[in-house]
Amino acid sequence: MSKRDNTASTSVIEDALAALFDSDTDGLLDTPEKTAKVTSNDRLERAFLEIVEFRRRQGRAPSSTTREIAERKLGARLDGILANDEKHEALTHLDEFDLLSVPEPPASLDDLLDGDELDLLEDESGVLDVSTLPARKRPAEDFDAAKRKKATDFENFEHLFKAKHRELADGVAKLVPFPGQQHIVEGSFFILRGVMLFVAEVGEPEYKKSTVRENRRERLRVIFENGTESSMYRQSLGIRMGEKDGQAVVPTSFESVLAEDVQTGYVYVLRSLSDDPQITNIPNLYKIGFSRGPVEKRIARAEHEPTYLMAPVEIVASYRTYNLKTSTLEHLLHRVFAPSRLRVSQVGKEGRVYEPSEWFSVPLPVINQAIDLIGSGEIVNCSYDAASQRLVERN
Template sequence: MPRYRSLEDIFDEEDEFGLLDVKPRASGAAPPDALNAEIVAEVNTFYETQGRLPNGNSHDLEEMKLGTIWQSICNSPTDAMISADRNKLLGYGHAILPSQGGEALSDEPSEVARDWREDPLEDEIPQSLEDIFDEDDEELPEAAVALRHVTPAAEREQPAHRADMFPCRDFDLFEQGFLDMQERLDSGERTVSPIEDRQELRINEGDYFIHRGLLAYVAEKTELSRRGGKPDHRLRLVFSNGMENDPLMSSLRKALAADKTARYVHRPGIGPLDPDWQADALELTGTIYVARSKSDRPEVKEVRNILHKIGVTSQNVKRRVADARNDPTFLLADVEIVATYDLKNLSRMKIEDLLHRFFDSARPANLTITDRFGKKVHPREWFYILPEHVREAVQLIQSGTLHLYQYDPSSQRITRK
């Protein structure tokens, strides 16, 4: 490598890579005055679309850049800037330029919309409550004073069903059971355990609980339905103070978990197969009811007169169907009770199972309902039958001869085997 002694020696060498070939900058760039006029035009466009000036402190990057440049040039307007200021945002009342021989520009700025982010002016700050209440509300936009998408209180529908406490009409059937259970608890014959917060508590007919300081008895567990994709039942819950209510099984679980004093009373025996396990369950009689759906779903509406639900309940029938519109077992619609039959000295659960098996051939094969969680439910208590068919079947049960007959769906008649 040659050793250079001076800069002249370096510059005298051939510039093999063109490092010293410096090209002058092109002179086609716009002058600052034209650039400022373009900024003024952009600000006017922003003002026409947004109704305000761009804010230099905005979170939007483009608005922040435009607002910052505007603040730096708006106090030194030029003829080109004023020509581009079609909304007179630079604060001049006239658009005629002095260079054109016209009228001199006014030094009084026109009124310009202020940004809501800016601090209020001194005279805009109220000094007392009287100043606030004396404000005229007529200039407020309707959206600021009018309520939208809110149902008036008078028009709000009350829920069709609430699991409130009400007097138990047949408390005499349960009273002795409460007295006997209290004696067993006092003597230590029956034990209790606390209910954990996240415990998946299994609830069956005949179960006893201690809830809110009272003994509670699960007298009835109705047809299986699904809430949120999970199996659920409506319960009949009788309390030792002579009251009852009918919560959902899921609601009872939540209430027991929230009650720190709640206890589950252990049943006798070692499990459901043990005869002693059913010692607390009562053979309650009840009412057979036949319900017709009021659903507007096309697949239900067109067969409404021949599609009926057969149910058996130990509680008041009207109370049982009060929450039909929220119950998938009732096709998520209100129902009309078209017939009821009282049971006498007959097991409610056995009669319901017997009727459902007797009319099994008339059960719709593809009857499904989608609950509000998008889950498909297949109600199994609905049949293509008429109320008189149920009446005839009940008469055969009372006479003890139902086993000699069968239901023929083709002829829609009950025939002898």
């Protein structure tokens, strides 16, 4: 085919195509326009226009703290735009309500709160409400005044206060400056602002973690001689004793209690309240013993225990011991008064026969004299003459 024939053929095809396109009155053969690419700036503007539309409808800017989810999203979006200088500048031309204008900073906190016309500082969550929080206690306030309550079983402790006051009056006990928190133990007596108090119980240790360490504390049951009680912590009592020049009640026969002293137990003297004639007819009958814990707790069930002659007992005297081995002292005193030991058998509820070994028929003044010799250690050089009822120097 010649070049002229090719040209003629192409012309015919073009004419046919032109006629076809001209006949497409419905635009079926039109090429669709290419969709413009959405840029990040376009998305930013669309997002901001949603905020503008909210302002137009509601008459206020959206809040990021409201509980309405849709508004909160718009409010958070506005907060993000305000915090970004580039976004702020890119959207200025769309800001018909001055949503992006930055107000002058307030001169004071009062100006800030007074100028909060849109309630942007409104605390809907209540985080800033401190009205229900406990007020911090000032050191000058009377300690635990609001926490004290009437001791319903004060009759169980009243005689202890009377006995301790008698000991102070007779010179058997004395007052010393508060020796330290480590001496706040069960059975101890203190004077705080002229009022005597008794530490009846020390609770189990509690541990509270802080950012620095784990703090140990114990809650007490403290009985006051005015018939009230408190459940303060040991640390609280120690702090108040130190602040208010508190005093400890200690036996006169012992040396002053020092901070480094270690309590080892109690020396106690008991009188039997039995109504058994075989017991009541024995003159000057006392139980001399030692306890590692408070004597009051030790004798709580005396009427059920053969060692107390199956009867209630009365505490005649109780002394705390420091830096002394309790078992050794018990052996020494019992050896001194061995000639006047009570020889009796008691049958327990389970049918077992007991022979109490800590009851002695010895005048109380002689017992007090022996206890005085404990502090000096001279008790090892003494023995008891049952005939003359007095302590004599051992040969």
